[in-house]
Amino acid sequence: MELTVKIFRYNPEKDTRGNYVTYKIEGNANDRILDVLEHIKGKVDGSLAFRRSCAHGVCGSDAMRINGRNHLACKTLVRDVGANITVEPVLGLKIQKDLIVDMDPFFDNYKKMLPYLINDSPLPADGRERLQSPEDRARFDESTKCILCAACTTSCPSYWANGEYYGPAAIVTAHRFIFDSRDEGAAERLHILSETDGTVRCHTAYNCTEACPRDIKITKAIGEVKMAMVTGKLD
Amino acid sequence: MAKVHQFDVIVVGGGGAGLMAGLYASKTAKTAVISKMYPTRSHTGAAQGGIAAALGNSEGDNPAWHMYDTVKGSDYLGDQDAIEFMTNEAPQAVIELENMGLPFDRTPEGRISQRPFGGHTNNETGKPVRRAAHAADRTGHMILQTLYQQCLKNKVNFFDEYQVLDFIMVNGKAAGVVAVELSTGELHTIHAKAVIFATGGHGRIFEVTSNAYAYTGDGAAILFRKGIPLEDMEFFQFHPTGIYKLGILITEGVRGEGGVLINGKGERFMPKYAPSIKDLASRDVVSRAIYTEIKEGRGVDGKNYVYLDIRPETVNKFAAEDGRTNPDGSKFNLTAEQVLKKLPDIIDFCRVYLGVDPVTQMMPIQPTAYYTIGGIPTNKFGEVVIDDKNTVMPGLYAAGECACVSVHGGNRLGCNSLLDIVVFGKHAGLKAAEYAKTAEFEKLPENAESAVLSGFEALRIGSGKENVFDLSNEMKNVMFSDVGIYRNEKDMQNALEKVRELKKRFKDVSVTDTGKIFNTELLNAWELGNMLDVAEVVALSALNRKESRGGHSREDYPERDDKNWLKHSLVWSKNGKLEIGYKPVVITKHQPKARVY
Known part of the structure; x- marks a missing residue:
């Protein structure tokens, strides 16, 4: 089938502003959008820039806007979006070249969540693992799936409006630790998230949950963090 | 002029092995991790099933069984001292990951849950044993995340999205690396006492592969061009499913x-x-x-x-x-x-x-090119050894999929790769930091980046007629069909000649983007150069080994031949020619015998 692929192009070394270029190529319904981009880069215009690595939805490199919604290019097939395809960089982060945006602000917000297990209690005396029941482990399973692709954060209207907002991905990271029964840093993280750039900026637009390529119920996770903030309880 | 930075230890690669090395080295030495992607994008994150350790959480198990299974799995080509070291370290390594916060699945008693995996057995009954500690089917993702988190906690320095282009060697010792910052195209020289390569595998030389685009054998190719040999490159694992x-x-x-x-x-x-x-x-x-x-x-x-x-x-x-x-x-x-x-x-x-x-x-499934078994030769401390007498190159280390310790020999057991990166990443980091404590910085050569200018920069400004995408596909096709699961003389000879032809044509490759900022076309062209160098060594090593062992299965030599081939192969690049040598396999406890499952 013939695909019509409209791609946002911007080369800061040449262009004062971005523009759209349309490519007509042959493709199949089962092709990933990433395959389509690779084909264009390989055979039509080598200068097209985008990030990618694993090509099957686990490394989080290739979040982009495909027909107006955030997706991973490697986890979206032509049959999902049709033969007329528009590809643009995600919103809310500075465009560096074509589909590549500056991810540093995104990772900076991640780092603000103290994204590591906090537990200063002594390790088990027998030299073995800390114990955790399957139920306690299940409590935060969803939020461990996050691959930091930024599809959620860059789909959030509150983040577009205010780039200081930590954003849904950072809150999912906080959730992963707050609800881990082995962690002792919940109060500290809840305090950080209670600041003006924290959960108060979430207006449950639900875009994040729809954008998540890992099917994490992000709005629900944010709700649980808000609830913990109000009640001081983690169950 | 390149910008110059100085660290005691520089780790090249931000996957599981690199992060573990960075974490441990940074405890006592000024350390940085340099990676061509954000570390969380690394291919460790794609590992699914688990990490092997004889914890015995669900049933009786012990490291000696794990050792035997690994030796047998390697088809007796693995070095038994290194295998024993790894399987003995395994339980503590997994417990340490849990202590760092890794969310393993749990047994009803709250211990780390384990599942059976291929080749891991109860040595008394011969039945599968539950040895693979797992976190759903994203164990590698959890390891990558946890180690990155620990590096942040311990304030390890990162150079994210910097591609290392060259290794600087002075007086036969490591002295640093040259890298390009992808977002600006600027060159950086990182002066270091110790350099640890943890750059992953080269599965992208094959057409059907589970491997990430990033798996282009950069580290192995860079060192190979500097005269360091590559070991057992004929061994590449094809995953059945x-x-x-x-x-x-x-x-x-x-x-x-x-x-x-x-x-x-x-x-x-x-x-x-x-x-x-x-x-x-x-x-x-x-x-x-x-x-x-x-x-x-x-x-x-x-x-x-x-x-x-x-x-x-x-x-x-x-x-x-x-x-x-x-x-x-x-x-x-x-x-x-x-x-x-x-x-x-x-x-x-x-x-x-x-x-x-x-x-x-x-x-519907078919076998897929999956894991690089051969690589940069090291001992069990991650020190790179450069000849058949295992002579150590001072200050140079390698760990993870780019390295060949060798614990996987002719065939790797499932869940031993995540174990490998954690154990040998740690020891490479410790050893490098220990070395840096007493070593002096070697004086950098006048133009440390000059080699880069003649290679990488020449690609950028060159105006050839060959297309990177086409050359790459031709290489992948011939490697998958002719140096794949079943091999024979004629096919492999064909592959070797084809790769050599592609190497010639690569000199005339065209890069249309002459810019500096995120020039991914140039990066991909440079990666293809690495893949071609590595593919040539793979094809030559495979052609040379006239027996069938582990993942190397020859139709024309269907039997294992311990009399002639119970040895590691080494390939060097000397004056533009490839040279083949050998070194003995370390056998301690388990004499080779027929391998039956």
């Missing part, structure tokens, strides 16, 4: 949970090839079995794929036939709910890419 055509991995954990392989006639075929552990035989054995079924006309619809079946009714039927029970002795009974819970990502992949629901439908 990749998604048909796409190559995306379906974890062996599916078979660990009871899944079975079914041919086009609807028969379970593994009992024919491995009567004792059947579908959980070593990967090389299973890949060859699938290939044989296809070759003999029992692929599905005459095509080159078979099915992997995890539907509960199938699993339970065969589990009953096999007499499989739960750890407590109760009847084994898999439910659809358990499949969804234990293998969520696999279900997701099949639904997204195939439109197949594994709970009610069988998955």
Whole structure:
């Protein structure tokens, strides 16, 4: 089938502003959008820039806007979006070249969540693992799936409006630790998230949950963090 | 002029091995990790099934069994001192990951949950043993995340999205690396006392692969061009179960949970090839079995794929036939709910890419190029050894998939790669930091980046007529068809000649983007150069080894030949020519014997 692929192009070394270029190529319904981009880069215009690595939805490199919604290019097939395809960089982060945006602000917000297990209690005396029941482990399973692709954060209207907002991905990271029964840093993280750039900026637009390529119920996770903030309880 | 930075230890690569090395080195030495991607993008994150350790959390197990299984799995080519070191360190390594916060799945008692995996057995009964510690089917993702988090906690320095282009060697010692900052195109020289390469594998030299685009053998190629040999490059693992055509991995954990392989006639075929552990035989054995079924006309619809079946009714039927029970002795009974819970990502992949629901439908699979077994030769401390006498190059280290310790020998057991990166990443980091404590900085040469200017920069401004995409595809096709699961003299000779032709044509390659900022076209062209260098060594090593062992299966030499070939191969680049040498295998406890599953 013939695909019509409209791609946002911007080369800061040449262009004062971005523009759209349309490519007509042959493709199949089962092709990933990433395959389509690779084909264009390989055979039509080598200068097209985008990030990618694993090509099957686990490394989080290739979040982009495909027909107006955030997706991973490697986890979206032509049959999902049709033969007329528009590809643009995600919103809310500075465009560096074509589909590549500056991810540093995104990772900076991640780092603000103290994204590591906090537990200063002594390790088990027998030299073995800390114990955790399957139920306690299940409590935060969803939020461990996050691959930091930024599809959620860059789909959030509150983040577009205010780039200081930590954003849904950072809150999912906080959730992963707050609800881990082995962690002792919940109060500290809840305090950080209670600041003006924290959960108060979430207006449950639900875009994040729809954008998540890992099917994490992000709005629900944010709700649980808000609830913990109000009640001081983690169950 | 390149910008110059100085660190005691520089780690090249931000995957599991690199982060572990960075974490440990940074405890006592000024350390930085440099990576061509954000570290969380690394391919460690794609590992699914688990990490092997004889914790014995569900049933009796011990490191000595793990050692024997690994030696046998390696087809006796693994160095037994290194294997014993790794399997002894394994339980503590896994517990340390848990202590760092890694969210392993849990047993009802709250301990780390373990599942059976290919080739891991109870040495007394010969039956599969639960040795793979797991976090759903995203164990590698959890390891990568946890180690990155620990590096942040411990304030390890990072250079994200910097591509290392060259290794600086002065007076036969490590002195640093030259890298390009991808967002600006600027060159940076990183002056260091110790350099640790943890750059991953080179699976992208093959057409059907589960490997990331990043897996282009950069580290191995850079060092090879500097005269450091590559070891056992003929050994590359083809994983039995990749998604048909796409190559995306379906974890062996599916078979660990009871899944079975079914041919086009609807028969379970593994009992024919491995009567004792059947579908959980070593990967090389299973890949060859699938290939044989296809070759003999029992692929599905005459095509080159078979099915992997995890539907509960199938699993339970065969589990009953096999007499499989739960750890407590109760009847084994898999439910659809358990499949969804234990293998969520696999279900997701099949639904997204195939439109197949594994709970009610069988998955079409074929073997996929999966894991780089050979690589930069090291000892068990991660020190790079540069000749047949294991002479150490001061200040140079390697760990993870780019390295060859060798603990995997001719064939790697499942779950031993995550173990490998954690154990040897740690020891490379410790050893490098210890070395840096007493070593002096070597004086940097006047123009440390000049070699880069003649290679990388020449590509950028060159105006050739060859297309990177086409050359790359020609290489992948010939390597997959002629240096694949089954090999013979004629095919491999063809592949070697083809790769050499491509190397010539590569000199005339065209890069249209002459810019500095995120010039990914230039980066891809440079990576292709690395892949071609590595592919030539793979083809030559494979052609040279005239026997069948582990993943190296020759139609013209179908038997293992311990008399002539129980040795590691080494290939050097000397004055533009490739030279082949050998070194002995370390055998301590287990004398080679026939390998039957």
